[in-house]
Amino acid sequence: MRIGFDNDLYIKMQAERIRHRINQFGGKLYLEFGGKLFDDYHASRVLPGFAPDSKARMLSALADEAEVLVAINAQDIEKNKRRSDIGIGYDEDVLRLMDLFQGMGLLANKVVITRYTGQPHAEAYQRRLEDMGVTVYRHYPIDGYPANTSLIVSDDGFGKNEFAVTDRPLVVVTAPGPGSGKLATCLSQIYHEYKRGIEAGYAKFETFPVWNLALEHPVNIAYEAATADLDDNNIIDPFHLEAYGEIAINYNRDVETFPVVRALLEKIQGKSPYQSPTDMGVNMVGKCISADAICQEAAKREIVRRHFWTAVQLKRTGVGNEALAKIDLLMKKAGIDRDYDPAHAAALAKEKETGYPAAAMRLPDNSIVTGKTSELLGAASSLLLNALKRVAGIPKEHYVVSDLAIQPICNLKTEHLHSHNRRLHSDETLIALSMSSATNEEAARAISAADELCGCDAYFSVILSPTDEKLYRSLGINVCCEPKYESHTYYHK
Numbered sequence: 001m002r003i004g005f006d007n008d009l010y011i012k013m014q015a016e017r018i019r020h021r022i023n024q025f026g027g028k029l030y031l032e033f034g035g036k037l038f039d040d041y042h043a044s045r046v047l048p049g050f051a052p053d054s055k056a057r058m059l060s061a062l063a064d065e066a067e068v069l070v071a072i073n074a075q076d077i078e079k080n081k082r083r084s085d086i087g088i089g090y091d092e093d094v095l096r097l098m099d100l101f102q103g104m105g106l107l108a109n110k111v112v113i114t115r116y117t118g119q120p121h122a123e124a125y126q127r128r129l130e131d132m133g134v135t136v137y138r139h140y141p142i143d144g145y146p147a148n149t150s151l152i153v154s155d156d157g158f159g160k161n162e163f164a165v166t167d168r169p170l171v172v173v174t175a176p177g178p179g180s181g182k183l184a185t186c187l188s189q190i191y192h193e194y195k196r197g198i199e200a201g202y203a204k205f206e207t208f209p210v211w212n213l214a215l216e217h218p219v220n221i222a223y224e225a226a227t228a229d230l231d232d233n234n235i236i237d238p239f240h241l242e243a244y245g246e247i248a249i250n251y252n253r254d255v256e257t258f259p260v261v262r263a264l265l266e267k268i269q270g271k272s273p274y275q276s277p278t279d280m281g282v283n284m285v286g287k288c289i290s291a292d293a294i295c296q297e298a299a300k301r302e303i304v305r306r307h308f309w310t311a312v313q314l315k316r317t318g319v320g321n322e323a324l325a326k327i328d329l330l331m332k333k334a335g336i337d338r339d340y341d342p343a344h345a346a347a348l349a350k351e352k353e354t355g356y357p358a359a360a361m362r363l364p365d366n367s368i369v370t371g372k373t374s375e376l377l378g379a380a381s382s383l384l385l386n387a388l389k390r391v392a393g394i395p396k397e398h399y400v401v402s403d404l405a406i407q408p409i410c411n412l413k414t415e416h417l418h419s420h421n422r423r424l425h426s427d428e429t430l431i432a433l434s435m436s437s438a439t440n441e442e443a444a445r446a447i448s449a450a451d452e453l454c455g456c457d458a459y460f461s462v463i464l465s466p467t468d469e470k471l472y473r474s475l476g477i478n479v480c481c482e483p484k485y486e487s488h489t490y491y492h493k
Contacts (some may be wrong), residue, residue, distance in 0.1 A: 001455045004294030005285075011282040012109035014031030015061045018205075020063070021282055022169050024273070025201025025489040029194065029307050030186040031282070033174040034206035038100050039086070043207055045478070046222045046299040047289065048455075055207075059172065060104045066170040069108035069279050073183045074122035076177070084179060091125055093176035097135070106172075110164055114139045137162040139181065139188060146184075146260040153267040158191040178230070183261070191268050195478050201273065202265065204246060204254075204280045209234045211248045211278050218299035218334050220249060225306040225330050228323040240276035250277040301457065303331055304340045308480035312463055315483040343368050344459045344480070351461035356365055358384040361458040361477070362388060373423070376406055380468035381429035385446070388433075392442070392449035400443040405432040427471045453477050462486040 022029040023103035044052045056198045076090045116138040139161040193200040208223035237250040254277040265272040314320040343360040350358035356373035371383025413419040437444040456474030463481045
């Protein structure tokens with residue numbers, strides 16, 4: 001994969017920028033962390049070279065200076081809200097995040113439950129955390145938030161919240177997802193610090209949109225596509241333009257709430273340190289793009305992926321019409337369509353040729369390999385084998401999986417596990433390939449080449465089974481499917 005982003009430079013510059021902001025506020029900074037900390041795969045897709053854990057590694061460089069507050073909305077606990085990308089609840093993700101932070105050497109043993117009103121599940125969750133040795137603080141709803149600044153910045157507003165005692169110069173405020181109350185937690189803490197005679201500042205770390213890229217740069221358009229269901233829109237920051245005469249890109253929610261944030265900071269500190277929402281940010285990602293053309297190309301491919309992912313979600317759930325329509329407009333804005341990747345057309349052509357579900361993948365050298373449905377292998381299995389053989393330099397006509405390895409798995413599925421489909425899923429195919437590698441040197445080479453498929457795009461003519469999709473994602477392969485099922489039934493597993 002061609003690299004378009006300098007990850008080492010980013011970690012260095014970002015840590016320096018945060019240290020500078022800490023010093024700007026007399027040695028205490030509450031940093032609101034937006035987006036994903038440990039698994040920012042969107043950033044790694046649109047900025048080739050950006051490691052998914054880059055932000056976490058950057059924080060590791062600040063480990064001696066930083067501690068973490070994790071915020072979770074009591075209403076999300078009550079509703080058992082879940083992260084769709086990793087399939088766990090927000091309550092469990094708080095525990096996962098704290099483990100990850102502590103594994104990096106950061107102090108992370110404090111949780112703020114926001115919008116607490118006595119919810120039973122939130123109370124039970126607090127008891128569970130405290131039994132683990134985690135310190136828990138409660139923050140409460142404030143009438144008129146965020147507009148009623150006089151009430152908010154008072155003993156009846158932020159003053160009602162429990163103050164989380166922190167010791168480090170940098171306090172990272174993060175959360176399992178949006179709507180968790182990160183901003184309110186930061187401002188409440190600053191209010192309590194000032195009440196105690198301690199100067200503290202606020203800053204925001206959000207990777208996208210990239211403030212110093214053009215509004216219509218594909219990387220920024222890809223962010224809009226990724227958040228199409230949240231109704232986020234990139235816009236020129238009017239406050240920045242007025243204050244400095246410079247164009248900077250921000251998004252609508254930060255621009256809309258900036259007057260309130262500024263008023264709250266003025267109320268707490270006497271004067272706001274910021275003239276624009278862009279001023280609040282510390283993001284240096286735009287300064288570390290080393291090959292703009294590569295990032296533009298990667299971002300365009302991401303926009304197309306978002307089209308297919310949203311179309312499949314709409315097919316599965318009936319939800320997402322508006323998001324899909326917005327992404328289609330964004331594709332036109334970027335000058336691309338759903339056939340931008342030739343692998344898409346190749347998958348449809350293979351299905352038309354064979355009359356069965358088919359697939360295609362664009363490999364690191366931009367060549368296309370296809371897979372078809374056969375008696376023993378599904379399209380996902382066939383494509384994976386063909387791709388592994390291609391990148392390992394194994395001739396197409398060579399068999400790398402022995403029938404002696406495939407047949408027992410097929411028999412197990414149909415005769416003992418009572419499956420009606422004897423074709424191997426891709427995970428079963430890899431097991432068969434591994435078994436064959438004990439006696440077949442080419443099979444061993446194919447297994448060893450699996451890492452080379454990370455970052456490739458695979459297109460399927462039908463919606464992929466969850467089993468195959470999970471295996472492909474484990475290999476780092478981006479999966480895109482036509483929004484149709486293989487069988488015309490009401491229920492699909």
